Amino acid sequence: MKKRNIAVIAGGDSGEYDISIKSGSVVAEMLDKNRFNAYLIQIKGSDWFYAIDGQKFKIDKNDFSLTIDENQISFDCVFCAIHGTPGENGKLPAYFEMLKIPFTSSDSLVSAITFNKNFCNRIVSTFGVAVSSSIHLAKGQHFTTDQILDSLSLPVFVKPNAGGSSVGMSKVKNAGDLSQAIRRAFEEDDEVLIEEFIEGRELTCGALSNKGKMIVFPICEIKSKKEFFDYEAKYNPALADEIVPADIFGELEIHIKQTTAMIYNRFKCKGVVRADYIYSEKDETLYFIEINTVPGLTRESIVPKMAGEMGISLTELFGMMVEDAMER
Numbered sequence: 001m002k003k004r005n006i007a008v009i010a011g012g013d014s015g016e017y018d019i020s021i022k023s024g025s026v027v028a029e030m031l032d033k034n035r036f037n038a039y040l041i042q043i044k045g046s047d048w049f050y051a052i053d054g055q056k057f058k059i060d061k062n063d064f065s066l067t068i069d070e071n072q073i074s075f076d077c078v079f080c081a082i083h084g085t086p087g088e089n090g091k092l093p094a095y096f097e098m099l100k101i102p103f104t105s106s107d108s109l110v111s112a113i114t115f116n117k118n119f120c121n122r123i124v125s126t127f128g129v130a131v132s133s134s135i136h137l138a139k140g141q142h143f144t145t146d147q148i149l150d151s152l153s154l155p156v157f158v159k160p161n162a163g164g165s166s167v168g169m170s171k172v173k174n175a176g177d178l179s180q181a182i183r184r185a186f187e188e189d190d191e192v193l194i195e196e197f198i199e200g201r202e203l204t205c206g207a208l209s210n211k212g213k214m215i216v217f218p219i220c221e222i223k224s225k226k227e228f229f230d231y232e233a234k235y236n237p238a239l240a241d242e243i244v245p246a247d248i249f250g251e252l253e254i255h256i257k258q259t260t261a262m263i264y265n266r267f268k269c270k271g272v273v274r275a276d277y278i279y280s281e282k283d284e285t286l287y288f289i290e291i292n293t294v295p296g297l298t299r300e301s302i303v304p305k306m307a308g309e310m311g312i313s314l315t316e317l318f319g320m321m322v323e324d325a326m327e328r
């Protein structure tokens, strides 16, 4: 079979730029060289390029093609490794949909909705999954901290509504710290979500659809040594333990896996996703926190660890994602 040209897109315009470049580099390196020609395409603002031997070749945005030494390369598939905007939030998926180039992550609508934590939580709660009580604020909207604390009890989490890697997020225990936390979150986004803190075990579960069959990965438990799974804890292995497989068995294990598969199917997600939860032992309830439609794919990331635990190599995992995208 003819080798396929795959554009692995990485970078983007969020605080997750560096992680995305790492994820993309791993994908480009590990895609099976007998089946694919992988090109790592870096995207930052309007600068989209492929770099080799210190030379930069620009992407032609009219058709997402690349010309190297008068050789025009068109892509059979795009592997999206951009966490945050413009990959995970649907902007680039919409562009590739218009160009009719297959891509590995969820479609533009699903990416946009799931990236918006407020919309995502509203929809997931209609699936019968518990979510934390919350208040959503838009920039310019009048509010008082008293109003917020009348409906939510401390501690609360204050988050940019469409963020990632815990950037701009705070856990607030004292009423006096709430305004500052809200100001901080508004530095990252025009909308802020304030959620009640759920006490419990942090669990995350990944899933992938391949050839019409759902693969649900082993559950991972995150034990952060910081106050929560913040930016530092996410990227400094000494500050969090990520235990795969988690010490979760029986009914609860089945429930978490079924919930993840159900959310994946109801949203019609594509490629690999990772859903984050807190399990409250007190309420015996699994609370949904968020779903990541472009989860980290560096060697240290959670999804590669989950796949490894199942005996699926990175080459197999990335190959399945590309195959699945091209068969849609």
Ligand SMILES: Nc1ncnc2c1ncn2[C@@H]1O[C@H](COP(=O)(O)OP(=O)(O)O)[C@@H](O)[C@H]1O
Binding pocket: 132, 157, 159, 163, 164, 165, 166, 167, 169, 195, 196, 197, 198, 199, 202, 228, 229, 230, 276, 278, 289, 290
């Ligand atoms: N309602 C909550 N209750 C308890 N912990 C939370 C809650 N919301 C977020 N967290 C903690 O904050 C981390 C980041 O929150 P999350 O919504 O997943 O943002 P991000 O998209 O930046 O990963 C979670 O991994 C968890 O440790």
Ligand SMILES: [Mg+2]
Binding pocket: 165, 276, 290
């Ligand atoms: Mg998260």
